[in-house]
Amino acid sequence: MDRIETIRAFVAVAQENSFTAAGRRLGLSTKLVSKYVRHLEQRLETQLFNRTTRSVALTDVGISYLERCRPILDQIDDLDSLVRERQSALAGPIRLTAPTGFGSTRLTEALVPFLQEHPQIELAMKLTDTRVALIEEGLDLAIRIGSLPDSTLIARKLSDMPMVLCASPDYLERRGRPEDPEALAAHSCLADSNQPEQNVWRIRSQGKEHVLKLDAAIQCNAPGALATMALGGLGIARSPLYAVENHLEAGRLEPVLPDCETTVLGVYALYPPNRHLSRRLRALIDHLAGEFGMRWSPGLP
Amino acid sequence: MDRIETIRAFVAVAQENSFTAAGRRLGLSTKLVSKYVRHLEQRLETQLFNRTTRSVALTDVGISYLERCRPILDQIDDLDSLVRERQSALAGPIRLTAPTGFGSTRLTEALVPFLQEHPQIELAMKLTDTRVALIEEGLDLAIRIGSLPDSTLIARKLSDMPMVLCASPDYLERRGRPEDPEALAAHSCLADSNQPEQNVWRIRSQGKEHVLKLDAAIQCNAPGALATMALGGLGIARSPLYAVENHLEAGRLEPVLPDCETTVLGVYALYPPNRHLSRRLRALIDHLAGEFGMRWSPGLP
DNA sequence: AATGATTATGTACATTTTGGAGATAAAAAC
DNA sequence: GTTTTTATCTCCAAAATGTACATAATCATT
Numbered sequence: 213m214d215r216i217e218t219i220r221a222f223v224a225v226a227q228e229n230s231f232t233a234a235g236r237r238l239g240l241s242t243k244l245v246s247k248y249v250r251h252l253e254q255r256l257e258t259q260l261f262n263r264t265t266r267s268v269a270l271t272d273v274g275i276s277y278l279e280r281c282r283p284i285l286d287q288i289d290d291l292d293s294l295v296r297e298r299q300s301a302l303a304g305p306i307r308l309t310a311p312t313g314f315g316s317t318r319l320t321e322a323l324v325p326f327l328q329e330h331p332q333i334e335l336a337m338k339l340t341d342t343r344v345a346l347i348e349e350g351l352d353l354a355i356r357i358g359s360l361p362d363s364t365l366i367a368r369k370l371s372d373m374p375m376v377l378c379a380s381p382d383y384l385e386r387r388g389r390p391e392d393p394e395a396l397a398a399h400s401c402l403a404d405s406n407q408p409e410q411n412v413w414r415i416r417s418q419g420k421e422h423v424l425k426l427d428a429a430i431q432c433n434a435p436g437a438l439a440t441m442a443l444g445g446l447g448i449a450r451s452p453l454y455a456v457e458n459h460l461e462a463g464r465l466e467p468v469l470p471d472c473e474t475t476v477l478g479v480y481a482l483y484p485p486n487r488h489l490s491r492r493l494r495a496l497i498d499h500l501a502g503e504f505g506m507r508w509s510p511g512l513p
Numbered sequence: 514m515d516r517i518e519t520i521r522a523f524v525a526v527a528q529e530n531s532f533t534a535a536g537r538r539l540g541l542s543t544k545l546v547s548k549y550v551r552h553l554e555q556r557l558e559t560q561l562f563n564r565t566t567r568s569v570a571l572t573d574v575g576i577s578y579l580e581r582c583r584p585i586l587d588q589i590d591d592l593d594s595l596v597r598e599r600q601s602a603l604a605g606p607i608r609l610t611a612p613t614g615f616g617s618t619r620l621t622e623a624l625v626p627f628l629q630e631h632p633q634i635e636l637a638m639k640l641t642d643t644r645v646a647l648i649e650e651g652l653d654l655a656i657r658i659g660s661l662p663d664s665t666l667i668a669r670k671l672s673d674m675p676m677v678l679c680a681s682p683d684y685l686e687r688r689g690r691p692e693d694p695e696a697l698a699a700h701s702c703l704a705d706s707n708q709p710e711q712n713v714w715r716i717r718s719q720g721k722e723h724v725l726k727l728d729a730a731i732q733c734n735a736p737g738a739l740a741t742m743a744l745g746g747l748g749i750a751r752s753p754l755y756a757v758e759n760h761l762e763a764g765r766l767e768p769v770l771p772d773c774e775t776t777v778l779g780v781y782a783l784y785p786p787n788r789h790l791s792r793r794l795r796a797l798i799d800h801l802a803g804e805f806g807m808r809w810s811p812g813l814p
Numbered sequence: 815a816a817t818g819a820t821t822a823t824g825t826a827c828a829t830t831t832t833g834g835a836g837a838t839a840a841a842a843a844c
Numbered sequence: 845g846t847t848t849t850t851a852t853c854t855c856c857a858a859a860a861t862g863t864a865c866a867t868a869a870t871c872a873t874t
Contacts, residue, residue: 213515213831213832214514214515214516215515215516215517216516216517230850230851231850231851231852232849232850232851240833241833241834241835242850242851242852243833243834243835243851243852243853244832244833244834245851246851246852246853247832247833247852250852253788253789254788256593256596256789257596257600257789258596258599258600258789258791259785259787259788259789259790259791262647262648262651262785262787263648263785263851264648264840264841264842264850264851265839265840265841265842265849265850265851265852266840266841266842266849266850266851267648267649267841267842268851269648269649269651271791272605272606273596273599273605273791276595276599277592277595277596280588280591280592280595281592283588284585284588284589284592287581287584287585287588288585290581291578291581291582291585292557294577294578294581295557295558295559295574295578298559298574298577299558299559304573304574305573346563347563347564347565347568347570348568348570350563350570484560484563484564484565486560486563487554487555487560488554488555488557488558488559488560489560490559490560490572490574514860514861531821531822532821532822532823533820533821533822541862542862542863542864543821543822543823544822544823544824544862544863544864545861545862545863546822547822547823547824548823548861548862551823564822565821565822565869565870566820566821566822566823566868566869566870566871567820567821567822567869567870567871568870569822
């Protein structure tokens, strides 16, 4: 039996001077009100009311008890209201982490309209390229780019993220443009050490899978930095599309082996496996899924 | 499921950062703690903790919720303490009613030592010879002298109270001393109108029951007043023993038909049929039973 | 990297509690 | 004196409870 309900019944009887009226007020049967109050009296081993079938009067213990119950019930009601209000308004903190490169570019661009629309959300974003333990760090959400999301957390795939091969025009002029995947072995390759198999490039060409074990001259865990190196003519970079798409469009980088298929990663939102995801977190994830969606899908112009 | 227990479990987990440690502290199994917290989260439709099998962290809603739960639990614990302390100390009010005559004499005499022994008891005594509705008047105890106690209330018999016949020596000198019950018809009789059959005197003499329907010249509902009238020589009074015992001892009144048996009333303590009688009320009733006990039993010197 | 210990939780189930229905007793109104 | 209303008792079908067993995950140890 819920003790709060028994106290609530007691207070209602005290206010109405009637079990029947109290029952009407609480939406309970008179029998149940009687049972609740009796249960309370048994638990306290004291009498809260003196009563006949037609009259009810508080005992002096009952009077003292009532005085203390009222504020407690008010506070309990406020407890419930607190939670309900927090849920209904998209307000409060969201703490998220993302890889540096993606976070400072595409992710931030996507967040701006969302935060404009929901000004009460307080974003705390931590950009890092090292692996973060979400729960221990007190984080709500992690954006990850990869192939295998963390198995503890729930992963919602936001979009595809193909890895593309590219180099600067200057580099290609100097070193020649590879005509097939095997030709890559003769080139300087820039490898993204964020990937599990950074030096193993899998490339599908004309229906055939090429597994190239390259001796990457340069490795870096920051895709943006790798792009910058490629811009500087240091080699052929295998980078996630988001990091180089602007350079490709501007002609500053050129695609290498454009007819080949490379690895396609995913952009994932990772969050704890809670059964009650806050509404603002859900709203953000939905927003990002909408923003990223098909943006980097392979095969699109 | 008791919501207070679920809140208590939640608070304990928050403090210990561990379901297992919280369970140890509360004397509950880890499974039950888990169940309680989950129940609370379901009821609130929000997540209070983020957790893995090895780490627990409050959500921000959980932090706000915790801050408000702590004082509520303290107040609920105080609620329980309040009642327990009131029970353990013989303190607080006792409101009782009694017939005027008995209340101002024998009852008051009996109360003095009890109140001296229990100075924290606050007595409110209402002396009246009219019938009092205990519960409606907010009274705890009624002392009644009669034969049939009120059937709604619980009656605890404290002692016998015989009705005695007596008159002043002057009256008896003037009007003669009755030799048998039937002779009373020729006398002025003073009847106590508190009795249901004030004018029907039942007297047992030599094994025979005499039912006398007297035309009482004087009726009064105050035994003390009747005694005073008897002292003034106005007739033969049938009074409860307590009201005349001092006069009899001093010779101011003499017994009439002393070898006969008259009605024997009872002194009763009446109180509401509550299952939890306060300790101080019980203590008072026990004390009065001890004081009055055999004091007015028929046949004693 | 594999293994063991510990923690949190899911599922099943015997037991206990719950809340309603019917009945009873008492008190007040008529 | 009778009727109506109120408070409560008892019984019981349904629901909830709390434990036991098992599972999965995480961290420490080897």
